[in-house]
Structure formats: structure tokens, C-alpha cells
Amino acid sequence: MLAHTRHIVVVTLPLGAVTGFLVALALRGLGSFEPMVLRVGGQTRLTILLPAIGLFLTTLWLTVTRIGEVSLFKDLDLAKKDPYKVFPFRASLGKVVACALTIGFGGSAGVEGPGKWFGAALGLQYHRLLHAAATRLKHFRHLVRPARVMVRSGAAAALAAVFRAPISGALMAAEHNGKLDSAALIPCLVAAASGYVAFSGLMGHNPLLPLPKIYPYALRFREIVWALLLGMACGMAASSYLWVKSRLQHLLNPMPLAWRGLAAGVGLSLLALPSHFLWKDLAITQGGGLELVQYLVQGNSLPREAAVFLALKLFATALTFAGGGIGGLWLPSLAMGAAVGAGIDGLLGIGQTGYLTMVGASALAGATHGTLLVPVVFLAETTGQASLVVPALIGTTVSYLMVREVS
Numbered sequence: 001m002l003a004h005t006r007h008i009v010v011v012t013l014p015l016g017a018v019t020g021f022l023v024a025l026a027l028r029g030l031g032s033f034e035p036m037v038l039r040v041g042g043q044t045r046l047t048i049l050l051p052a053i054g055l056f057l058t059t060l061w062l063t064v065t066r067i068g069e070v071s072l073f074k075d076l077d078l079a080k081k082d083p084y085k086v087f088p089f090r091a092s093l094g095k096v097v098a099c100a101l102t103i104g105f106g107g108s109a110g111v112e113g114p115g116k117w118f119g120a121a122l123g124l125q126y127h128r129l130l131h132a133a134a135t136r137l138k139h140f141r142h143l144v145r146p147a148r149v150m151v152r153s154g155a156a157a158a159l160a161a162v163f164r165a166p167i168s169g170a171l172m173a174a175e176h177n178g179k180l181d182s183a184a185l186i187p188c189l190v191a192a193a194s195g196y197v198a199f200s201g202l203m204g205h206n207p208l209l210p211l212p213k214i215y216p217y218a219l220r221f222r223e224i225v226w227a228l229l230l231g232m233a234c235g236m237a238a239s240s241y242l243w244v245k246s247r248l249q250h251l252l253n254p255m256p257l258a259w260r261g262l263a264a265g266v267g268l269s270l271l272a273l274p275s276h277f278l279w280k281d282l283a284i285t286q287g288g289g290l291e292l293v294q295y296l297v298q299g300n301s302l303p304r305e306a307a308v309f310l311a312l313k314l315f316a317t318a319l320t321f322a323g324g325g326i327g328g329l330w331l332p333s334l335a336m337g338a339a340v341g342a343g344i345d346g347l348l349g350i351g352q353t354g355y356l357t358m359v360g361a362s363a364l365a366g367a368t369h370g371t372l373l374v375p376v377v378f379l380a381e382t383t384g385q386a387s388l389v390v391p392a393l394i395g396t397t398v399s400y401l402m403v404r405e406v407s
Contacts, residue, residue, distance in 0.1 A: 054105020109327020123154025264323020289335025
């Protein structure tokens, strides 16, 4: 018991705090970088071409630095088996630059993926430091834990900071293939808590999804029925996304990586045209999609409009990753699910603005990530609406099972 307490106080808490602080600095830097890129693009009349430029620069950078094609999903999966093979320091810095180019120029990807990967890399460097100290000083030997636990703790702290939701961050880091790693769960929870405190001290406590109004949602039998229907719709949308991405990868993979990025980037620029001309530069295809979710949750979009948003975001996200871009899929999945929910809400008119929009966001994110618990907890932490938990759990389960059966 004393050894575990010592490890939490001396190792896990500082790791989480440092990670949360560095993530806050990184997001501040990205927040300054994106407006600068848009300003330069506006001055040179190249705003529409920014996604193409960014994706080409990303793949060119990966080619020149010899990092090659990167998959954050594969990196994090391999890190559970051999962390030291995944996070060499110089390559890690190079991947951070590639993430900034993809997201900063308007690729359809979220910051949570790079955040999780960055936190995992910090956790491994911390493990390396402790291991080196333990070989020289015997007092440090009791502090060393398996590398995978340190990797997951760092990832939990980063996710808690990015999500502004410590429980969701801890669960996402500790979960793998639908199972929680019991050995890593407590360190993940502690690191997530300290990471969130350090992050919020610099960035404030505003939620990731600052909804314009918190509605006192009601939970009735019909909401359960709509959640079942919405889960099936989100399952079909998630399966469609995975199929489109697979087909685009089959089409683009024969190209050299740099030219693949350019080709996919041109497609991204074309997909950005409708938002530029029809929706007053609403960020539909660009970035993670938080602005789109905030727009949809207000209930002002027609079903046809929501369907267009879904199609644009789906193809833009598939193109970004098939073209060699680096980023997270969680936030784009929330945006796609929100579009599905908003469309069904518009058709049914259930009278609770944003209700199905948020449930759809949870359902599709769970389907694309193969997880049931995390999106529901994330929704509860973000909105503070307990009445959303049951329909979100039902919708997410149906969507998850549909995608699992298809794949």
C-alpha cells in the first residue's frame, strides 16, 4: 500500500501535471498558428487552398524526414506491446510537426489523437528517466513501473486536458479492445486528474463543447425508441466512413506519399467550397468539427442540410487520413454523429433541441473507436445532463454492434 502511494505521489501526479501543462501550451500555440495561417491565406487569396497546402506539406515533411507514413492508431496499439519501439525522441518531435501542419491548415482531424500520442510519448520518456535513475540510486527502484503503465498514464493526462474531462480521458487511455487494464486504471485516473488541474489552471474550466444553453432534457420511453433508431443510423454512417476511407486508401496508396498528400489535399479544398460560399465559412470540413457540433446542437439546421454536413465531413475525414494526414478521429466522429442526430431530430421533431444531436455524437464516436463506455461518460461530463446517459448508452451500443458485425 505504501509503495503504491509513494508511486502516485512521486511519479504519477507530477507526470500528469507536466503533461497537462505542456498540452495547454501546445494548444495555445496551435490556437495562434491557425489564425495566422488563415490571415496569410486571406491576404494571398489562398484560403480555399490551405487544406491542400497543409496536407502536401505534411506528407512532404514525413518524406523528407524519412519518418514515412504514420498511423497514430497503430503507434498507440504497438505501444501497449513495445513502447520503446514507437516513441524515439527525434521521430516523436517530427510527428508533432506533421500533426500541426495537418490540423493547422484545415485538415479534417482532431487534436485529441496527437494529444494522446504526445502524452504517451512523455510517459515513456519519464519511464526512461526513472529507469536510468534506478540503476544508479536504489531509492528509485521502487518507483519504476512497467513502461505500458507509464505510457497510458501520460496518455490519460493528455486526453483529460484535451477533452476537459478527466474521467473520460482516464477511461480512454486505460481501455483497449473494449477491456479496461486494471493495472493501469488507478495511475490513469490520478494522472488524468492532475493533468486536468494543471491544464485548467492555464486554460480555464470551459467545457470542450460550450453549448449555448443547457436544456433540462426529459427521459421518456419515446426517447429510448429514437435512440435505437439513431444507433442504427449512426452504425450505417460509421460503416460508410470506414468503407469510403478503405476505398480512398486503395486508390491513393500506389502514389508516393508526398503526391498522395497533394492529391487528397486538392480534394479537401474542393470539399471546403460549399462551406465557404453557402454557410459563411462555417468550419464543416476543417478541423475536428467542434464549431459544426455547436451549430447543429442549436437545432437550426434542416434535415437536408444536416445530410450535406454529414457527407462533407465524412468524405473530408476519410480523405485526410487516406492522404497521409495525422490527427485524431474522435472529434470528427462527434461531428458526423451530431449531423446524423440533427437530421433525425429535424425529421421527427421530438421537441428537445439538441437531444438527438448529442446522442448521435456519442453513438458514432463509439462505433468508429470500438468503445462503449468512453463516449457516454464523455457526453455526461461535457453536458452535465444525466438524462442523456441512457439513450446515449443504447444508441452507442447499437451503433458499436452494427460496425462490429460488418467489420
